[in-house]
Amino acid sequence: MEAEASRPKQSFNVGRWIRPLIGVVVLAFILWRFWNVLFVQQVYGPDTWMRFAISGIILGGVYAVIALGYTLVYGILFMINFAHGDVMMLGAFAGFFTLEALRGTGLLNQSIFWSILSVIIAFLVGMVAATVIAVVLERVAYRPLRGAPRLVPLISAIGASLFLENAAQLVFGAQRQTYSNPTIIERNVGWTFHIGEGDVLLTYTGVLTFVLSVLLMIGLALLVQRTKMGKAMRAVAEDKQTAALMGIDVDQVISTTFAISGALAGAAGVMWGLHMGIIYHFVGFLPGLKAFTAAVLGGIGNIPGAMMGGLTLGIFEALGPAVLGMPFQLKDVLAFSILVLVLIFRPTGLLGEVLSEKKA
Amino acid sequence: MNVRQALRNGFIIGTISIFIILLGLTVLVGGIVRGWFDLSSNALGAWVLLGLLALLGGVNARRNTHAASWKEAAVAGLAAGVAQGAMVGIFVGIVATLIDSGTEVRQWLVQLTPEAIDLLRFGAAPVAAALIVFAIFTLAGLLGALPSYASAHYQWGAAFRSWFWGMRDQGLDLPPVAAFREYKYAPYIVYGLGLVLLLIAPQLLGRYWNYTLGTVGIYVILGLGLNIVVGLAGLLDLGYVAFFAIGAYTVAMLTAPAPHNIGMSFWLVLPIGVVLASITGVLLGIPVLRMRGDYLAIVTLGFGEIIRILSKSDVLTSFTGGPRGIRAVAGPSLFGMDLSSSQHFMYFIILGIILVAYLTYRLQNSRVGRAWMAMREDEDVAEAMGIYTLKYKLLAFAIGAAFAGFGGVLFASRNKFTGPEDFTLLVSINVLCLVIIGGMGSIPGVVIGALVLKGLPEMLRELDDYRILVFGALLVMMMILRPEGLLPSKRRRMELHEEEPTEVVAAGGAA
Numbered sequence: 004m005e006a007e008a009s010r011p012k013q014s015f016n017v018g019r020w021i022r023p024l025i026g027v028v029v030l031a032f033i034l035w036r037f038w039n040v041l042f043v044q045q046v047y048g049p050d051t052w053m054r055f056a057i058s059g060i061i062l063g064g065v066y067a068v069i070a071l072g073y074t075l076v077y078g079i080l081f082m083i084n085f086a087h088g089d090v091m092m093l094g095a096f097a098g099f100f101t102l103e104a105l106r107g108t109g110l111l112n113q114s115i116f117w118s119i120l121s122v123i124i125a126f127l128v129g130m131v132a133a134t135v136i137a138v139v140l141e142r143v144a145y146r147p148l149r150g151a152p153r154l155v156p157l158i159s160a161i162g163a164s165l166f167l168e169n170a171a172q173l174v175f176g177a178q179r180q181t182y183s184n185p186t187i188i189e190r191n192v193g194w195t196f197h198i199g200e201g202d203v204l205l206t207y208t209g210v211l212t213f214v215l216s217v218l219l220m221i222g223l224a225l226l227v228q229r230t231k232m233g234k235a236m237r238a239v240a241e242d243k244q245t246a247a248l249m250g251i252d253v254d255q256v257i258s259t260t261f262a263i264s265g266a267l268a269g270a271a272g273v274m275w276g277l278h279m280g281i282i283y284h285f286v287g288f289l290p291g292l293k294a295f296t297a298a299v300l301g302g303i304g305n306i307p308g309a310m311m312g313g314l315t316l317g318i319f320e321a322l323g324p325a326v327l328g329m330p331f332q333l334k335d336v337l338a339f340s341i342l343v344l345v346l347i348f349r350p351t352g353l354l355g356e357v358l359s360e361k362k363a
Numbered sequence: 364m365n366v367r368q369a370l371r372n373g374f375i376i377g378t379i380s381i382f383i384i385l386l387g388l389t390v391l392v393g394g395i396v397r398g399w400f401d402l403s404s405n406a407l408g409a410w411v412l413l414g415l416l417a418l419l420g421g422v423n424a425r426r427n428t429h430a431a432s433w434k435e436a437a438v439a440g441l442a443a444g445v446a447q448g449a450m451v452g453i454f455v456g457i458v459a460t461l462i463d464s465g466t467e468v469r470q471w472l473v474q475l476t477p478e479a480i481d482l483l484r485f486g487a488a489p490v491a492a493a494l495i496v497f498a499i500f501t502l503a504g505l506l507g508a509l510p511s512y513a514s515a516h517y518q519w520g521a522a523f524r525s526w527f528w529g530m531r532d533q534g535l536d537l538p539p540v541a542a543f544r545e546y547k548y549a550p551y552i553v554y555g556l557g558l559v560l561l562l563i564a565p566q567l568l569g570r571y572w573n574y575t576l577g578t579v580g581i582y583v584i585l586g587l588g589l590n591i592v593v594g595l596a597g598l599l600d601l602g603y604v605a606f607f608a609i610g611a612y613t614v615a616m617l618t619a620p621a622p623h624n625i626g627m628s629f630w631l632v633l634p635i636g637v638v639l640a641s642i643t644g645v646l647l648g649i650p651v652l653r654m655r656g657d658y659l660a661i662v663t664l665g666f667g668e669i670i671r672i673l674s675k676s677d678v679l680t681s682f683t684g685g686p687r688g689i690r691a692v693a694g695p696s697l698f699g700m701d702l703s704s705s706q707h708f709m710y711f712i713i714l715g716i717i718l719v720a721y722l723t724y725r726l727q728n729s730r731v732g733r734a735w736m737a738m739r740e741d742e743d744v745a746e747a748m749g750i751y752t753l754k755y756k757l758l759a760f761a762i763g764a765a766f767a768g769f770g771g772v773l774f775a776s777r778n779k780f781t782g783p784e785d786f787t788l789l790v791s792i793n794v795l796c797l798v799i800i801g802g803m804g805s806i807p808g809v810v811i812g813a814l815v816l817k818g819l820p821e822m823l824r825e826l827d828d829y830r831i832l833v834f835g836a837l838l839v840m841m842m843i844l845r846p847e848g849l850l851p852s853k854r855r856r857m858e859l860h861e862e863e864p865t866e867v868v869a870a871g872g873a874a
Contacts, residue, residue: 021649083657100471107466147843154599155842157657158799161601162838165792169832174385176473292668295661332676339665346658347650 022347029344036327047325050201055321061209061278063317064216068271069294070301070309071223072264078240078304079260081153085160086140087268088291089167094133094269095276095286096175098125099182106183118185122277126215130269136167137265138258146254171284179283182276184208190280208278219270220310223263227306236260240304289335293320296342302352311353316341369424369439373446373504376420380413380451380500384483386832387474389413391825393482409482410499413451417500420447421507426515436512437505444504448497455483456493463489565709573705577777579817580712581770585794586801586809587719588766593795594804594852595732596759597739598652599660601791602667606764608674608786609643610636610771612683615781618693622684629695633772640768641761648760652753667791675783688782692775708777715773719766720806726762727804735759736804789831793817796834800841802848811850 040047047055069091076084105111105121112118144163148156184190193206227233238246239256247253275290276282293316301312316338323337324330345352383389392412393405400407424443430436458480461468468475484492514520534540543549565573585607592600613636617627651662674683683689694703695711702711726732734755737745746752775781793816801812820830841848 025650083661103471144839144843151842151846153657154597155846157599157660158795159839159842161792161795162835162842164835165831166835166839169829169835170382170386173387173828173832174472174474180471292661292665296665299658299661330677333672333678336669336672339669342665343651343662346654346662350654350658 025344025347033327036329040326040328044328048201049199050203052322052325053196053198053203055325056318057203057205057209059318059321060314061213061317062321063297063314064213065271065274065278065290065313066294066297066317067310067313068216068219068267068274069290070298070313071220071306072267073295073298074301074304074306074309075236075260075264075267077298078306079236079257080145080149080156082145082156083160083295084145084261084264085157086144086164086167087264088287088289088294089164089171090133090137090140090265090287091268091272091275091291092171092282092284092287093136093167093272094129094265095272095282096171096180097132097269098129098273098276099180099282101125101128102183102185111183111185115187118187121185122188126270126273129273130266133269133272134262134265137261137268141258141261146257168284168288175284177284179281182280182282184277184280188277190278206278212274212278215270215274219267223267224306226263232256232259293335293338296338296345299342300345300352302354305352305354308352308354315353365428366438366442368428369442370446372424372427373420373443373448374450376416376423376443377447377450377500380416380447381454383412383416384451384454384479385472385474386829387479388829389482390474390476390479391829395825404482405478406482406485413483414499414503417444417447417503418507420444420500421504421509422511424504425508425511430508430512433509433512436508440505440508441501442504443508444501447504448500451500452493452497455480455496456489459484459489459492561713562710565706565713568706568709570705573709575821576818577705577709577712579813579821580709580716581774581777582794582797582817583716583810583813584712584719584770584773585767585790586797586813587716587723587806588763588770589794590798590804590806590809591723591726591735591766592759592763593798594802595727595735595739596756597735598756598759599657600663600760600763601660601788601795602647602663602665602670603763603767603794604786604788604790605647605663605667605670606640606644606767607771607774607790608670609640609764610768611775611781611785612674612689612771613639613768614772614775615689615692616682618776619689619691621689621691622682626693629693629776633769636772637765637768640771641765644760644764645757648757652756652760664788664791667786667788671783671786671788674786684782686783688780688784689775690780692779692781694776694779703776703779705777708773712773715769716810719769720810722762723806727806731755731758792831792834796838800837800848802851805848805850805852808848808850808852812848815849 069087072087072090073084076082076087102111102121102125105124110117111121140163144159145156148159188207188211190208191204191206193204193209196203196205227236235246235251235256236259238249238251239253243253246256271290272282272287275286294313297312297316298309299312300316301308301310303309319341320334320338324334327337329337389409389412390405393408396402396408396411397405420443421440424439425436428435428439430439458468458475462475462477462480483496485495487495535544546552564576568576585603588606589600589603592598592603614629614632616622617625617632617635618629620626647663647666651659651666654662673679675686677685679685694701694708696702702708734745734750737748737750738752738755742752774785778785797812797816798809799812800816801810802808816834820827826833
């Protein structure tokens with residue numbers, strides 16, 4: 004014991020050989036499966052690949068929007084907002100109730116104008132509800148813990164996540180609810196293309212989801228880079244004390260950050276509902292976890308990184324099982340494995356942890 | 364006089380009240396109270412709950428506005444009452460209108476059954492009902508503020524506290540109690556009595572209680588394992604259930620007749636399961652333990668999910684039985700005697716707890732334990748002090764995983780079954796909750812935590828649906844109010860309350 008403690012690095016340096024070893028094994032596995040699927044077995048035709056790619060890009064857009072929320076909060080507080088996925092779930096429910104109410108009054112499909120307006124209203128309600136919840140969450144569960152050891156706010160966030168999930172289950176019931184889309188953007192309806200031997204469907208909801216997520220990303224980038232609030236956010240991310248000395252209300256900025264991340268989560272929730280169709284109390288958990296993976300993949304705290312990470316992860320998840328010839332049951336395993344691999348080989352992510360690097 | 368503050372308090376209480384109605388707690392409490400007093404309706408319990416909340420609104424408003432006279436207290440209470448009354452009144456009015464117009468509200472908000480709203484309406488029409496609710500909440504706000512002011516004004520609270528602690532000290536000073544406290548062997552007598560009680564208890568309890576308390580005991584073992592990882596070494600592991608699953612599946616695969624019919628003896632499999640879980644802990648630990656704390660939490664969570672999804676998937680069906688799990692897992696036998704009833708298992712579990720608790724106790728006060736605690740407090744400083752942190756982290760992971768594997772072996776073998784649904788994320792969360800709520804790094808804390816979090820819900824069956832909700836709220840509240848847990852270790856308490864030097868000195872002096 005005594006001897007080991009005094010010269011540890013020579014006797015027990017696991018890091019030196021373990022990373023190359025894992026890397027070689029993973030690469031060899033991927034190449035072997037890739038070869039097998041693409042050239043030996045030729046399971047899928049070009050139309051199937053196209054279908055996978057489309058679903059991956061759409062999914063990636065949603066992940067990117069959720070991941071932005073993680074990244075914003077992490078960039079400022081260095082804390083994983085574990086309850087972010089549940090904020091998204093509540094936003095999805097708010098949008099669901101709005102659409103149900105509009106359907107109840109008969110406005111949903113009255114005319115094209117009303118249909119478009121109802122979708123816009125659903126998005127607004129979802130975003131506002133999620134914003135309110137995110138701000139309250141920050142006020143109740145996170146603000147009293149500022150300056151506490153790192154694990155303390157994380158545990159609080161886990162508690163908040165459990166609370167929101169189970170409150171949603173008790174209030175909304177455990178059954179799955181089906182989103183009532185207006186007929187102009189019915190699910191599984193869209194443009195059809197003929198590729199290879201089959202038809203590929205590009206759904207309206209998918210296009211809407213992707214376009215909207217790109218718009219949100221652009222809007223956020225502008226907000227952070229061009230506005231005064233964005234400047235304040237960047238200043239607080241870099242150094243809270245100095246920012247406070249420069250006359251920035253740090254609490255206010257953090258609150259606003261949570262509000263923005265909540266609004267993004269709410270939009271993502273409504274998109275999820277419109278595109279995937281089914282929501283329930285647990286619907287935020289997996290997308291939340293994967294969006295976190297996406298944020299880490301792109302470099303947490305880094306806004307372009309979150310966008311890139313989201314899209315990459317979505318495409319990986321859709322194409323990965325096919326490329327590797329794995330059963331589709333295991334696509335979640337693939338996503339988590341990517342998280343582990345990224346953290347082993349490039350813990351700063353693809354684009355680097357911009358904000359925290361500057362801090363160092 | 365800050366009326367806005369009072370209104371804000373009222374809105375908060377109003378929101379909470381509506382939330383409680385939406386959660387169905389009014390009906391639940393109403394049912395419990397009806398059962399106690401043999402009433403004909405749930406309304407009394409529901410209104411006691413809501414009334415207490417409304418009183419609280421008045422108390423809070425009075426306190427937060429620092430009302431300094433009877434008149435100001437009354438204004439604060441009234442303002443809060445109006446705010447909360449308006450919110451809840453309008454809510455009840457809207458829901459009552461919807462229900463009267465024949466809308467099926469419960470298709471979206473499951474707890475809002477017509478009966479649940481009838482409790483709050485007193486049979487009135489929607490508008491009248493809203494007004495009645497408004498009146499009750501306003502009145503309660505006012506009623507809450509006035510005695511609260513009186514209590515603050517005449518210092519009733521301080522009087523009660525001095526009376527209470529005085530009674531306690533008097534009780535401790537009674538001659539027999541004081542003599543026993545002085546007696547040299549007193550702690551041994553207490554421990555001995557406890558041990559005898561533990562040995563007799565399984566004989567006295569029925570099958571149901573042996574089974575339930577056995578589950579609590581297994582959670583104590585898991586909690587002690589996670590206590591090493593989270594409580595001593597400060598590594599947040601959210602995938603702890605993975606090691607539990609590995610232990611359980613090992614014993615199932617090697618003893619059950621179903622997938623491979625290996626049919627090994629329980630006693631042989633027990634160490635295999637423990638060692639296998641521990642090896643997995645090391646293998647997972649090597650790549651991930653270099654990460655910072657919060658990344659570690661997410662990666663381990665992912666790992667836990669991977670193990671569960673794999674155990675459920677078609678790929679490993681030939682080993683794990685897929686979603687159906689493995690049946691007929693063998694129990695232990697000794698000299699030809701079958702020892703696999705819940706009662707016998709209770710003894711194994713008690714023995715296991717004692718063993719694991721003893722190991723933890725010894726580790727905690729050893730060089731390794733001190734290294735862990737140094738790492739928990741500040742990793743960089745620990746490294747600078749010559750602690751090779753990766754090694755000690757791996758050791759913590761391996762030992763924690765071994766305890767979990769042990770718990771898994773006992774669990775699968777006692778249930779005679781194992782399947783993927785036994786190993787959801789909720790198990791990890793449950794164990795984490797009991798470690799944190801009991802007190803990180805404290806052995807009695809883990810035991811109390813397990814009894815409170817796993818045992819109490821068994822006794823209060825009707826509250827079962829609300830268990831996880833309460834856990835979540837408890838986690839947040841504990842972190843804010845008492846991050847060291849209910850029964851903290853002394854060192855942990857000192858770490859978390861650095862800003863209160865006098866208390867630290869006092870605690871150090873007492874110890």
